[in-house]
Amino acid sequence: MTRTxxxxxxxxxxxxxxxxxxxxxxxxxxxxxxxxxxxxxGLHPYSVGRRGVAEYYDSQPLGLRAAYEVLETRSxxxxxxxxxxxxxxxxxxxxDIHVTLSIVLRRLADQWSISHYQVTRLG
Numbered sequence: 001m002t003r004t005x006x007x008x009x010x011x012x013x014x015x016x017x018x019x020x021x022x023x024x025x026x027x028x029x030x031x032x033x034x035x036x037x038x039x040x041x042g043l044h045p046y047s048v049g050r051r052g053v054a055e056y057y058d059s060q061p062l063g064l065r066a067a068y069e070v071l072e073t074r075s076x077x078x079x080x081x082x083x084x085x086x087x088x089x090x091x092x093x094x095x096d097i098h099v100t101l102s103i104v105l106r107r108l109a110d111q112w113s114i115s116h117y118q119v120t121r122l123g
Contacts, residue, residue: 007073011083014105014112015068022066027057035106035115042119043097053117063092068101079107087119098122 014033021029031054040046040053047056072084082104089097104116 004073007075007081008070010081010105010112011070011073011103014114015070015083015085018114019066019068022057022060022064025057025060025062025064027054027060030054030057033114034117035108035113038113038115038117040117042117043099043121061091061093065090071100081105081107081112 018030018033021027021033031050034040034050034053037049038053039048040056042056044056047053066087066089068085068087070083070085072082074082076082083102085101085103087099087101089099091097099122100120102116102118102120103114105112106115107113
């Protein structure tokens with residue numbers, strides 16, 4: 001497995017857990033995927049820490065779904081992984097939202113967690 005393929009496996013593992021919790025409207029399960037001091041920037045003002053992540057996703061409408069594709073990965077250090085993704089958020093009652101998502105994963109005690117999450121809305 002090449003380094004890039006290995007990076008994508010790690011990224012997909014975390015993002016599949018994120019997607020599953022988003023689709024099930026489980027904000028606390030989403031928050032656990034983040035570090036205690038994570039910087040989180042969705043489409044609303046940013047927050048720091050898991051509480052802000054949970055509150056953000058708790059405020060999202062029921063029926064929200066996420067679909068993502070990995071566009072790029074980089075590993076600037078052994079225990080750090082950058083991911084750049086295309087994400088489509090779909091709703092039951094309004095048009096989809098297309099965004100790009102930049103994340104930083106950190107490995108702490110053999111667990112990969114999101115330490116930075118930055119959404120940019122396209123168009």
